Amino acid sequence: MRLSVIGCGYVGLVTGACLAEAGHEVMCTDIDAERIAKLNAGGVPIYEEHLDEVLATARKNGRISYTTDTAEAIQFGDAIFICVGTPPREDGSADLSAIDHVAQQIAAEAKSPKLVVEKSTVPARTGLELQRTLAAYSKGSSITFSVASNPEFLREGTAVYDFFHPDRIVVGVDSDAAAEMMREIYKPILERKFKCQVHKNGCPTEPKVEFLVTTINSAELIKHASNSFLALKISYANVIADLCEKLEGDVEQVTHAMGLDPRIGTQFLKAGLGFGGFCFPKDIQAFIQLSSTVGVDFEILKAAERVNKERIDRFMEKVSKALWVVKGKRVGVLGLAFKANTDDIRFSPAIYVIRRLLEEGAEVHATDPEALGHAQKILPNVHFHEDPYEALRDTHAALVCTEWAAFKNLDWERAGKSMARKLIVDGRNLYSPKRMAELGFEYHSFGRS
Ligand code: UDX
Numbered sequence: 001m002r003l004s005v006i007g008c009g010y011v012g013l014v015t016g017a018c019l020a021e022a023g024h025e026v027m028c029t030d031i032d033a034e035r036i037a038k039l040n041a042g043g044v045p046i047y048e049e050h051l052d053e054v055l056a057t058a059r060k061n062g063r064i065s066y067t068t069d070t071a072e073a074i075q076f077g078d079a080i081f082i083c084v085g086t087p088p089r090e091d092g093s094a095d096l097s098a099i100d101h102v103a104q105q106i107a108a109e110a111k112s113p114k115l116v117v118e119k120s121t122v123p124a125r126t127g128l129e130l131q132r133t134l135a136a137y138s139k140g141s142s143i144t145f146s147v148a149s150n151p152e153f154l155r156e157g158t159a160v161y162d163f164f165h166p167d168r169i170v171v172g173v174d175s176d177a178a179a180e181m182m183r184e185i186y187k188p189i190l191e192r193k194f195k196c197q198v199h200k201n202g203c204p205t206e207p208k209v210e211f212l213v214t215t216i217n218s219a220e221l222i223k224h225a226s227n228s229f230l231a232l233k234i235s236y237a238n239v240i241a242d243l244c245e246k247l248e249g250d251v252e253q254v255t256h257a258m259g260l261d262p263r264i265g266t267q268f269l270k271a272g273l274g275f276g277g278f279c280f281p282k283d284i285q286a287f288i289q290l291s292s293t294v295g296v297d298f299e300i301l302k303a304a305e306r307v308n309k310e311r312i313d314r315f316m317e318k319v320s321k322a323l324w325v326v327k328g329k330r331v332g333v334l335g336l337a338f339k340a341n342t343d344d345i346r347f348s349p350a351i352y353v354i355r356r357l358l359e360e361g362a363e364v365h366a367t368d369p370e371a372l373g374h375a376q377k378i379l380p381n382v383h384f385h386e387d388p389y390e391a392l393r394d395t396h397a398a399l400v401c402t403e404w405a406a407f408k409n410l411d412w413e414r415a416g417k418s419m420a421r422k423l424i425v426d427g428r429n430l431y432s433p434k435r436m437a438e439l440g441f442e443y444h445s446f447g448r449s
Helices: 010-021 033-040 051-060 070-076 097-109 126-137 159-164 176-191 216-247 251-259 280-293 299-323 349-359 372-378 388-392 412-418 433-438
Strands: 002-006 025-029 064-067 079-082 114-118 145-149 168-173 210-214 330-334 363-367 383-385 397-400 423-426 442-444
Touching (some): 010 025, 010 064, 010 159, 079 097, 079 176, 097 126, 126 145, 145 176, 145 216, 168 176, 216 251, 216 299, 299 349, 372 383, 388 412, 433 442
Parallel strands (some): 002 079, 025 064, 114 145, 330 363, 423 442
């Protein structure tokens, strides 16, 4: 099929690349001319595992093209995936102006029937507004538009893998024809009829992917409800960690045992600095805001958000207590990205920690395997190092902010020799307290003695 993707950010680029890999012809567009130029030159503007290989294959097969001409992209596809940003507004609600703008352009430029697919995360009832906008701005033309909501559940860092191996594909539709078209688009993934870049010898055929057809409102709610629930789980684990500290328990032992109950599950119970990134923080804010506009007070979600914000305070309390005086101390920060395997620093707990350290007068030396470039742009007063051992040299404390494997596997015996003081404050519970004590470190983490 011929598909268009509007917006070449994380979601749009991964969607476009993977749909091309699945056999479709895809045209991607973005208003950022620099980004399109880079893509046209064979570059990849974001770091995402396997994305370079998938894009290179699609390019070689002539199945993907890029343009800054939105009208050209709109006219290209039978289905148009809207993947533009929905950033938070001051009050936490989602800013839908980019979606509105694109909808108006689609209405004005389309020359054939289109299935308009909202892929960006949006509050419930956006699809209905999308239908109204398409009708209002097509000025009586005879072209028909259908709308579908197709939320993404991609984790940054494993987005390509997740696209090819989803737990479920959710499509909220306004007609049977739209549902059929969406099923056709995802057929190669549902039937696993291609070799993805991840499993070069063929993808596992089990478990079968659930293809769920719902109303548009339900599909939109599924996305917000899923992300919010995961955020609740993390904040719950973090409160348990605080309790463990007061009551001499071990949060790793507690959450592990909890998770073995299949009704709870082991994932997303990792205590530490809390969640960041461009999804959870903004999605839960938008969900709280949406709920309040319809008179539903989402108290538990507000609590989860508050707990998450307070993780930075808890961490800084540990740092201050351990260092006594923070002012003038040289500290090494391991990690800038909001989680491992991504270069994304948006709403990253590490960035909040660094800002607090700078406010308190510390000299900050930071490292990250992928996020240095982004961080350098927003943190002018930080010393950046590619080599973690260099970042830790002569420091009075090592602060672990992101759970990169490279930090987990760091040779602490080596690092410790060059540090001014053997102190680690670990915001991601990466190491065994016993092992760190054996190596002669003063070691602090979350919810463990
Ligand atoms: C998330 C959802 O997982 C995905 O389905 C959705 O489509 C987009 O939002 P992502 O933002 O990439 O994906 O991050 P995710 O891997 O879910 O982690 C979010 C944050 O939670 C990270 O900062 C991570 O460090 C933190 N986290 C995660 C914890 O603090 N504890 C955990 O147990 C799990």
